[in-house]
Amino acid sequence: MSLPIAVLISGSGSNLQSIIEKMEDNILDVDIKVVLSNKADAYGLKRAEAYGIPTAVLSHKDFGPREEFDAEMVRILKEAGVEAVVMAGFMRIITPVFLNAFPGKIVNIHPAILPSFPGVDGQGDAAKYGVQLAGCTAHFVDEKMDHGAVIIQAAVPAYPGEDEDELRERILKQEHRILPQAVQWLAKDRLSVEGRFVKLAEADVDLAETDGLSLINPPLEVGF
Numbered sequence: 001m002s003l004p005i006a007v008l009i010s011g012s013g014s015n016l017q018s019i020i021e022k023m024e025d026n027i028l029d030v031d032i033k034v035v036l037s038n039k040a041d042a043y044g045l046k047r048a049e050a051y052g053i054p055t056a057v058l059s060h061k062d063f064g065p066r067e068e069f070d071a072e073m074v075r076i077l078k079e080a081g082v083e084a085v086v087m088a089g090f091m092r093i094i095t096p097v098f099l100n101a102f103p104g105k106i107v108n109i110h111p112a113i114l115p116s117f118p119g120v121d122g123q124g125d126a127a128k129y130g131v132q133l134a135g136c137t138a139h140f141v142d143e144k145m146d147h148g149a150v151i152i153q154a155a156v157p158a159y160p161g162e163d164e165d166e167l168r169e170r171i172l173k174q175e176h177r178i179l180p181q182a183v184q185w186l187a188k189d190r191l192s193v194e195g196r197f198v199k200l201a202e203a204d205v206d207l208a209e210t211d212g213l214s215l216i217n218p219p220l221e222v223g224f
């Protein structure tokens with residue numbers, strides 16, 4: 001039984017693309033009911049359309065308080081039969097109106113090893129700090145930005161002073177692996193949260209080969 005999900009985007013949608021491809025390859029047990037963006041020009045909308053996935057655009061300029069915007073998002077997602085939400089580069093803060101509609105079922109990808117470098121430019125902040133290790137985090141969303149319980153993280157080497165785009169690409173490659181993996185564990189109901197701690201239930205699945213470049217924990221499974 002596939003988990004009916006929505007993917008929220010604001011831009012390119014390369015993380016969305018990774019989820020779509022793994023769904024199409026029957027690696028990811030999800031059914032993307034709708035891709036929603038707050039930006040009409042988000043390229044990710046074209047990625048969804050290319051696979052016949054329904055899309056929706058909600059401009060926050062058309063709404064008053066954040067709660068009104070969130071209530072309309074909830075209406076659209078519930079109408080589409082969505083049970084879990086993936087935030088893949090969705091650049092808006094959500095309110096309890098949205099959180100309470102999908103309790104414990106909202107996952108976000110952040111391009112830094114949280115709690116380091118929260119906010120809108122995790123990669124850039126890490127690069128400017130001169131870190132030797134950077135990375136990304138897939139986590140549950142709670143009422144604070146980039147704060148929810150951590151599901152999976154990947155660390156990659158950083159080279160102080162390197163071209164920031166090279167670091168962004170190195171991190172993004174791992175985002176495309178850990179986010180779908182986190183969504184799969186959610187789809188298979190293998191995640192439980194106790195306070196800040198996410199526990200992954202055991203399962204009879206093979207682990208992926210490591211690429212020697214990154215450290216990922218919990219380890220990825222074959223296909224991710």
Ligand code: GRF
Binds near residue numbers: 009044088
């Ligand atoms: C990703 O780096 C994500 O971590 C951050 O925004 C970027 C979105 O990229 N929140 P894309 O739209 O998935 O290509």
